[in-house]
Each structure stands twice: as structure tokens, then as C-alpha cells.
Amino acid sequence: MTRHLRIGLVGAGPWAAMTHAPALAGHPDVAFGGVWGRRSEAAAELADAHGTTAYTGEDGLGELFAASDAVAFCVPPDVQAELAVRAAAAGCHLLLDKPVATTVDDARAAARAAEEAGVASVVFCTLRFAAPTAEWVEAQAGVGGWFTAHAQWLGSLYAPGSDSPFAASPWRREKGGLWDVGPHALSALLPVLGDVTAVTAARGPEDTTHLVLRHATGASSTLTLGLGAPAKAAGVELVLRGEHGSAVLPDGWGDPVVAFRRAVDELAAAARTGRPHPCDVRFGLRITEILAEAERRLRS
Structure with a gap:
């Protein structure tokens, strides 16, 4: 090359x-x-x-x-x-x-x-590529001993007054926060807690989805994902808790x-x-499998 x-x-x-x-x-x-x-x-x-x-x-x-x-x-x-x-x-x-x-x-x-x-x-x-968050994910994966985690990814694309250029995206309208912001949360959780072995899902307000996941390490995680939150309710947080204490995802992803x-x-x-x-694409496939299972659980 x-x-x-x-x-x-x-x-x-x-x-x-x-x-x-x-x-x-x-x-x-x-x-x-x-x-x-x-x-x-x-x-x-x-x-x-x-x-x-x-x-x-x-x-x-x-x-x-x-x-x-x-x-x-x-x-x-x-x-x-x-x-x-x-x-x-x-x-x-x-x-x-x-x-x-x-x-x-x-x-x-x-x-x-x-x-x-x-x-x-x-x-x-x-x-996984913004320096502050990528380094945090790598560091927490090295620490180990995590017991549970909570991730909340709430956007306000569809809130009154929103001027987001992504609000008109047909696939986001159809699939909601589960598929748009869910990959962000999973991309950070899987390297730290291991693969997902069980999925539970429930609907919240608007397009919000709540997930409870069991991981291969024995840890569990909860995820709240959505794009239709009120503007003042929007935000991102991810907290890990385990035998060494807690760790919080840094604010801001940089440019x-x-x-x-x-x-x-x-x-x-x-x-x-x-x-x-x-x-890589195989990791992307695994995220798709987890989200598809969550979607199936929501339908049932």
C-alpha cells in the first residue's frame, strides 16, 4: 500500500x-x-x-x-x-x-x-476513537472486577424547538434511540463487561427503551436509550461500579x-x-444481534 x-x-x-x-x-x-x-x-x-x-x-x-x-x-x-x-x-x-x-x-x-x-x-x-473516552474504556477494561453498570443516552432530536439536522432522518424516526444511540453504549460496555448473554427490554415514553443486560463476566448493566426526551432531560452518562469503587465516563467526546x-x-x-x-465489522454485527434481540423482546 x-x-x-x-x-x-x-x-x-x-x-x-x-x-x-x-x-x-x-x-x-x-x-x-x-x-x-x-x-x-x-x-x-x-x-x-x-x-x-x-x-x-x-x-x-x-x-x-x-x-x-x-x-x-x-x-x-x-x-x-x-x-x-x-x-x-x-x-x-x-x-x-x-x-x-x-x-x-x-x-x-x-x-x-x-x-x-x-x-x-x-x-x-x-x-472508541475520541481520545478521552477511548482511553477510559481501555483503562476500565484493564481494571476488571466490575459488578454493574448504568448507561443513559437521551437525546432531544424530536423535542419542540429542536433544530437538529438529524431529526428528519427517516431511519432514526423508524428505529428510534435503541438503534441510534444504543451502539454508543454497547461499544463502551462490551469491552469492559464482556459479551451479552441475556437481554430484557421494556418501552418508556416516546421512543425511549430500557434494557437490562447480563454479561459474560457475570456483571449486569442497565441502559436507557432515546431520542425524544425533553431538551432539559437530555444527556449522556455511564457509571461502572465494582470491587474497586466506581468510574464515570468523561464528559465531552472532543472534536x-x-x-x-x-x-x-x-x-x-x-x-x-x-x-x-x-x-471491526464483526463487532458491529454483534451489536446488531444484541439490538435485534432487544427489539424482538419489545415486540413480544
Whole structure:
């Protein structure tokens, strides 16, 4: 592989414009190869802003894959899963967004495609790449002896007066906080408490979901997840309690552009060494399996 990893971006929405595109354009070891978007106007506007090429349509997608060593995705999860299969088949390493998909079959197909093609993958769970929170997760995993944990991830995307650019996202409206912020909580809890062995779920107000999880270490955790909280009720907290006392997730995740650049670096390292990243597409598949089981419990 050359020093400059050629990375294309699939997606031209608000999160791509805020995070992915500036991170790729400003990375010293990346050649930002282009932007593909379902809407040609959005793709052209984002590509022009960062001095790269816009691609649209089926032919454009294939051209972007052919011109790239890796592809970063910023599209709805089930669109992402389908396109990730095609990118892997074209030999591109995968820099995926969370969640990988909202069905187990789709996530499994993406994981299988990456394995069969022998490409590296990283799922951009922000907590695992923002320096303060990534270091905290690693430190708590090393401490061990945790007894229980509580995570609360409440957003106010749908509160009166909200001006969030993500409030109009159809997949978030359909799937709610369970699928949007649930991956954040699980990305921090699983490395510390171990895999999930049992799931209980209950509905709360609006789109809020309450989960009780049993982990392979014997610890338990509770999660409160939602996007429809009142503005003054919104917030994020994660507290661990165990034989050494308690530990609280640091406030603030820093600049997401910086965190995304770290994800790029770690994808490049995985591609160069052949060593799977701990937050790869298989980890994304496991998160999808847990959330799908929670959704099944809610329906029953």
C-alpha cells in the first residue's frame, strides 16, 4: 500500500459534511478520492467544498470503488450494509458508521463479504476513537472486577424547538434511540463487561427503551436509550461500579473530526498488518444481534 491511502466517501448528508469529509480532506496520509451521493447536487456541493470529485448513480459508485483503497460510509445503515458488500467485493477496506445495519442478516452479509474479500474494517463508534473516552474504556477494561453498570443516552432530536439536522432522518424516526444511540453504549460496555448473554427490554415514553443486560463476566448493566426526551432531560452518562469503587465516563467526546481521523489511522494499520481491529465489522454485527434481540423482546 502507498503512503497515501485513497479513500472515497459514500454519503453526502449532514454527518458526512460535518465529520467525514473534513476529516478525510485534512488527513495528511489520505488522498480524498471523491464523494458519492444519491442526490447529485449534494454530492457535487460536498465534493467542491473539499476539492475532490463527485460521483452519482450506479456507474459512479463503481467508479469510486475502483479508484479507492478504502471506502468510508455515511448513509442509512441498511443502505450501508448493502453497499459495503459491494465495496468489499471490489477490494476496498471498509470504514463503516454505526450501526452497521438494522437487521442481523444484513450485518452478517457485510461481515461475511469483508472476510471473504480479505479486507480490513473499522466501525466508527465515536466513543472508541475520541481520545478521552477511548482511553477510559481501555483503562476500565484493564481494571476488571466490575459488578454493574448504568448507561443513559437521551437525546432531544424530536423535542419542540429542536433544530437538529438529524431529526428528519427517516431511519432514526423508524428505529428510534435503541438503534441510534444504543451502539454508543454497547461499544463502551462490551469491552469492559464482556459479551451479552441475556437481554430484557421494556418501552418508556416516546421512543425511549430500557434494557437490562447480563454479561459474560457475570456483571449486569442497565441502559436507557432515546431520542425524544425533553431538551432539559437530555444527556449522556455511564457509571461502572465494582470491587474497586466506581468510574464515570468523561464528559465531552472532543472534536468528531479528530476522532474520525483516528479511525482512519486504525483502519490503515489493520489493512497494513492484517490484524483485525477490535471495533471491526464483526463487532458491529454483534451489536446488531444484541439490538435485534432487544427489539424482538419489545415486540413480544
